[in-house]
Structures are given as C-alpha cells and as structure tokens.
Amino acid sequence: MEKSDYIYMIIDNMTVYDIEVPEIYRDDNLFNYLNNFDEQLVKIIAGFNQKLLEYFLNISKDKSPDELKDKLEKMELISYMVGPTGNLNYLSPSQVDYILSKLENLKLKEITEQKINSIVDKRIEDEFGSAQYSTGHAFENQLSSAAFYLMNMGYSRREIEQKLSEVRSDPSKLGLLFSLPQKEIYSVPSEIQNGLDAANDSQAGEVSIDRNQETENAINQHINSIQHEISEERAQKVGGIIDQIKDHVKDKMTEQYERVFKQIHPDRLEKAYKLLKKTKRKSKRMDLLLEWYFCSHLISNIELKVEHWQVSSHATTDQAGVYTAGLDFSRYDNIVREFSDSKLIKVINISRRILQHPTKKAIQRLGQDLIKTTGHDEHLFFTD
Numbered sequence: 001m002e003k004s005d006y007i008y009m010i011i012d013n014m015t016v017y018d019i020e021v022p023e024i025y026r027d028d029n030l031f032n033y034l035n036n037f038d039e040q041l042v043k044i045i046a047g048f049n050q051k052l053l054e055y056f057l058n059i060s061k062d063k064s065p066d067e068l069k070d071k072l073e074k075m076e077l078i079s080y081m082v083g084p085t086g087n088l089n090y091l092s093p094s095q096v097d098y099i100l101s102k103l104e105n106l107k108l109k110e111i112t113e114q115k116i117n118s119i120v121d122k123r124i125e126d127e128f129g130s131a132q133y134s135t136g137h138a139f140e141n142q143l144s145s146a147a148f149y150l151m152n153m154g155y156s157r158r159e160i161e162q163k164l165s166e167v168r169s170d171p172s173k174l175g176l177l178f179s180l181p182q183k184e185i186y187s188v189p190s191e192i193q194n195g196l197d198a199a200n201d202s203q204a205g206e207v208s209i210d211r212n213q214e215t216e217n218a219i220n221q222h223i224n225s226i227q228h229e230i231s232e233e234r235a236q237k238v239g240g241i242i243d244q245i246k247d248h249v250k251d252k253m254t255e256q257y258e259r260v261f262k263q264i265h266p267d268r269l270e271k272a273y274k275l276l277k278k279t280k281r282k283s284k285r286m287d288l289l290l291e292w293y294f295c296s297h298l299i300s301n302i303e304l305k306v307e308h309w310q311v312s313s314h315a316t317t318d319q320a321g322v323y324t325a326g327l328d329f330s331r332y333d334n335i336v337r338e339f340s341d342s343k344l345i346k347v348i349n350i351s352r353r354i355l356q357h358p359t360k361k362a363i364q365r366l367g368q369d370l371i372k373t374t375g376h377d378e379h380l381f382f383t384d
Helices: 003-016 029-034 039-046 050-060 065-082 093-101 113-128 135-152 157-169 171-177 213-225 232-252 255-261 266-277 284-300 329-336 341-356 360-377
Strands: 304-307 322-325
Touching: 003 029, 003 039, 003 050, 003 329, 003 360, 039 065, 050 065, 050 093, 065 093, 065 113, 093 113, 135 157, 135 171, 157 171, 213 255, 213 284, 213 341, 232 255, 232 266, 232 284, 255 284, 266 284, 266 329, 284 329, 284 341, 329 360, 341 360
Parallel strands: none
Antiparallel strands: 304 322
C-alpha cells in the first residue's frame, strides 16, 4: 500500500472515532502535515486507537516529524499492548491517558508490559488506596475490553452479551474471549436488506453475482448519469488502455463495462490493466475483477452530504461544515485484490444492492468494512 493510503486511513479513523480535529489541521492541512512523515511513521500512526490518536493530535502542534519520531516509536509499543489483541487490552481509556501522560519520562527500552502495569497499579493505588481497589472493578474493565474486541471481530450485540454473561458465571473463561476467531465482517446494511433472501445473506460467501432485473435497471440509470465530458488527451489515454484490456479479456468487456471504464481515471485504469493481465481470461476471477472496477466506480460517483471540518466564510449557518462529494472506492483496489473469490463475490453483491438503493449509511458502511480488513492486518480497529 502507498503512503497516501495510510494517511487516508488515519483520517477515516478520526471520523469513525468522532475525534475533533484541531483548527490548524482542518481542510487539507491534516493530509499535508501527515505527508511530511516518512511511510514507516505514517504506518505507526495508522495503527493508533482513539486515545493514541487524540494524544498524537495534542502533541503534534508545531512539531516536525523528526521531533515526534521518538514519541511515536514509544506510542507504537503501547498501541500493541493496549489494542484489542494486546495483553493489556483490558485497560480503561482513563488508564491509557495516564500512561501517555508519563510517556515523556519513559525510555523506549523501558516500555514493557511489566513497566506499563506498574504505572497503572501506581495510579490505582493513588486513586483508591491499595486496600480499597476492587477486583470487581478490574474485571468489568476486562469485560468492556472483551466486548470491544468481539465487536471488531464481527460478533453481533446479542452474541457479545451472551458470551459476557457466560464469563460472569465462570470468570476463568475470560481469556477465551480474546482467542475467538474473526467472523465474516461483511453484512448487508439494513437499508438494502428488504426483499432479499436473509438465508442467503447469512452465508459466509455467495456463489454468483446477483444480476436480478431490478438491480440491472438501477445500474443502467447510474451509467447514464456519469457520462461526463473529459479532455481529448485523457480520452486518448483511456482509450488506449481500454483497447489493451479488450485485447486480453476479449468478449468479457461488455458494452456496459466499456461505458463505465471510459470514465475511470487513467492512473487507476492502468493499474487495473496490469492486474487483469496477470489473470487468466477464462477464469471466474476475471469476471469478478471486471465487476469490482465497474461497480466501485459507479458507487464512487454517487454524491453524498459529507461532514467537513472547514467552515467556509461564504457559508450560511445551516450550510457550515457540510459539502457534497463522492466516496472514492478506488482506494480499496489493493485490499480486494487479495480477497478470496467468495468474499469478493459478497462485496460485489453488496455493491450492486447499494446501487439499487443507494444511501449514505450503506456506502460508508461498505467502505468501513473494507478498511477494517486491512485494519486487522495493520493493527487498526474501527467502530461504527
């Protein structure tokens, strides 16, 4: 993944966590600031949870990447410890805040689980007294951490409540909660659930692309709505790439696909061609990749009302903080290309159903689920 992908993940994380961005980072200033960091430091920041991100924003003002490098490396170690898969995942947000307040006095080699535990224990003793600290309070903190972990592993609220109830009856099972496997994270948003086969949606993967007539009619309307004028230079460049794709995929390049592909940015189209060229023409994978680029571009062109930090000097009170834009799904190409066929089919079918009944919540939910996959690999975790 490119550095810009990690920067967008950081910005998405701040939106998901509902973190208020300081004035100096509003508009495009946050992206520009993060772009000054080298890729390794950006990857570290992308792995931060809510508390670590808030702390980073507070300490970063008027600081260069070189000035923050040491602290970011310390925070990275703490991030792995207190994250949902870390051994200190039971620590409460206030305890994490306390640890971060002591960061200045810690050396990198000192940051171990034992040292962090001792810092937390000292705070507990100062707050409650060594004799008054309740083990029950600590246990509930651990259950809260377990609930957060299970939520990000794809478990429903009902399943989480049931498992927490079992652990309250037998506390020895607490550790097992953190070893439960990840469930399928993709689910059809409630807005597009109506009229669908619930049993089919509950399966881990779907066997074929959903091509019902109602969806096809909706997709044709989207195709007709995105025929924007492009420069002659871009049209020639795009046309050349499409000719190369057609030479490879032959009859799989339908009229629908070609109309939409002509609107895709040439940089993305070039990357798509390189991937398609490595795929056997007659394989099922070729069908899925073509459909992904097709559907994802159509979704990207659906304009949404998006919250915006910058308040325009020309905006009225009721307009401030909101602008209209699409959610660019090209950024997820590197994620989906690693998916199994069954998972990619499910993402495509959700995309097609969104195109049939597009809503802001459904589109954002799909984007968050896609990020969540890479987030799991990169020690990132998201909440709705």
